[in-house]
Amino acid sequence: MAQWQAAIDRGDVAQLFALSEQWRHSQWPEGYAPPAPRTLADVQSALPEQLGAFVAWTPLPDGRLLTIAxxxxxxxxxxxxxxxxxxELLEQFLLGLQEPPRPEALQDAFDQYTRQAIELYDLLLADALAWLPPKTTRLVVSPFGKWRxxxxxxxxxxxxxxxxxxQYLPFLAKKYRFDYTLSGSAWLEGRLAAARRGRPEQRALLVAPDYFGYEWPRPDDRATLQYLQLLQAPDGALPSLPATAALAATIERLGGEVWRAEQTTPARVQAPPPSLGVWHAEAHLLPLGSRADSLLLALTPWEDDGLMPLSTLATKGLHAHLAVLPACHWGMLPLAQAAxxxxxxxxxxxxxxxxxxLVALWYGA
Known part of the structure; x- marks a missing residue:
């Protein structure tokens, strides 16, 4: 705490940013090296002129919250x-987002949502947004832990x-575009990598596995069982995603490529085209633990069990400007596990x- 307090007393925001980045990277999942640390000036130089801002929150050892803008x-x-x-406030707010209220409780739910949304705004963003220039419209934000x-x-x-x-509430979405990042250094690293790649060689790739008619092994992992129960999937079955057919037709019409059924085996999916605009996986992603290699992408079980660790893509490379995973319904899991x-x-x-x-954490997101 001494380093933090000394920087606070000096008003040294650059040092506070450096300490915040160091703390964030110490929280990275086992098995992955964090990005090279960048300075606050580096991040500032990459923000959109006049319209962009960076906001990060860090819990201090003494229980206070540090906000850097x-x-x-x-x-x-x-x-x-x-x-x-x-x-408790965070958990109640998220619970209200995923559980529709009973018809007789609509007004109470609306009042509670409004009250909680204002309180969370006051705690997290009121000071920072009041300090930012009025023309700011894009926020690069770096939450931590459950707040992600x-x-x-x-x-x-x-x-x-x-x-x-x-519809008449003044949601922040009506004024700001939010980009969420692991850290300022990670955000800058991603921007620089995208700039080096330039224009993608292929517009889009849709990975659309087939879950129908295959015998899936019943998982013995408690986390996976819990997740499948939330999906109302009996005996470990994975439900099909209803929008797949329409999405595939749209992507093909726009000149993209679609991999279906037996084309979506782990052996093929882990070797995508070298330069993509959009990589869209219309597939379930099963959370099995805290390691980055414990997320399993459920593909078509054609030659094996069809489960591919997402970390395989990190090893092989997925050089896409945008990755879309619309079936990560982790918002229904306990907060710590979902985060x-x-x-x-x-x-x-x-x-x-x-x-x-781009990830959907709740149904209909």
Missing amino acids: ATTHSAAFFVQPMPLYID LLPLQALIAEVEHPVASY TALQALQVALHRAGTATT
């Missing part, structure tokens, strides 16, 4: 105590006038060379 030309930090009920699961776009500032519907799986996913795809990842 930076634009291309300036930076600031804020330190505040965190209420003891903060984890919080969709900041769903938070709202104070409601000036009473509203009766969600660990999400971090492992981000690290694996970052190390695979993917510039941006």
Whole structure:
């Protein structure tokens, strides 16, 4: 704590950023080296001029929360105590997002959502956004731990006038574009890698395995069983994804490539084309633990069990500008487990060379 407090007392935001990056990289899943550390000035130089800002949160050893905010030309930090009920507030808010209220409780649910969204905004973003220039529209944010699961776009500032519907709430999504990153160094590394690759050679690839009619081994891992139960998948069966056919037709119409059924074996999927615009895996990703190699992509069980560690892509390389995984319903899992799986996913795809990842953590996201 001494280093943190000394930097706070000096008002040394650059040193606080360096300590924050060091702490973040110490939390990376086992088996992956973090990116080379970058300075705050490096990150600032890559932000969009006038429109972009970087915001990162770090829990201090004494229980306070450090927020660092930076634009291309300036930076600031804020330190505040965190209420003891903060984890409970986060869990209740996320639970409200995934469980539709009963018809007779719609108004109560709306009032609770509004109250919690404002409170979370006040705790996490009010100071930083008040400091940023009014023209800021893009936020590169680096949450930590369980807070990676919080969709900041769903938070709202104070409601000036009473509203009766969600559509009229001043969601942050109406003003800001959010890019989530593991750290400032990881974000900058991804941008530089994408710039070096330049224009992709192939527009899009859809990986669409076939789950119907195959005998899947019943998993003996508790985490996988729990996940499958949340999907209402009896006896370890994996449910098909209903949008696959329509999505495949769209991608083919736009000039992309689609791998179906027996084409989606681990041996083939782990060797994608060398330069892609979009890599879209219309497949379940099973979280088995805290390591980055414990995420298994469920492919067609044609020659083997069809399960491929996502870390294989990090080893072989997945040089895509955008990776899309729409069937990661981890938001329904306990917070700690879901946050660990999400971090492992981000690290694996970052190390695979993917510039941006789009993941759905809840049904209908």
